[in-house]
Amino acid sequence: DIQMTQSPSSLSASARDRVTITCRASQSIGSYLNWYQQKPGEAPNLLIFAASILQGGVPSRFSGSGSETDFTLTISSLQPEDVAIYYCQQSYSTPHTFGQGTQVEIK
């Protein structure tokens, strides 16, 4: 299985701060990388697929980049409604493993 490692595990930032979460794959996965947001008590929600393509309806403050083994999710201006856990997922080969998650909080 391909292992996905996210960092940091948690972060706390002020509203309007720029936030960056990284995800590293244990082997090259091209651009087969997705990002999900999970708010407390809710199902996950797809934010970005294929490393950098924003899912419809997702605010433009979210962006994704990277390829091969190193990927980044950026929130350009953190909003209170962005408090959530963020997961990366590789879809290069089954099983489509998730990272362990990054908890984002507001200071």
Added chain:
Amino acid sequence: EVQLVQSGAEVKTPGESLKISCKGVGYTFSSYWIGWVRQMPGKGLEWMGIIYPGDSDTKYSPSFQGQVTMSVDKSISTAYLQWNSLKASDTAVYYCATCPEGAYQYLDVWGKGTTVTVSS
């Protein structure tokens, strides 16, 4: 609007069998892969596998192969996740989600989840 409607919470004792469901609404059910994801209490997401309703082609995670069975009934646009003998460690929320048409590279519409509690 595409929706996945999951069955209600279940409380079971170890050794019991269980089948939970996920009904697709508002789209051509047979044309979209459906994935299952487990979330144990306070933990992260685990990809269990995916099934294509058109021909029941199924891809299991090795971690779940032999532990659960995925199936579909196209006539009622419903996917199922089944256990023959539950364990306490099966306690979790189980989500179903659809993939984009004809592909399975990401999960774009999610059900609200089914909470399964296994306790003696």
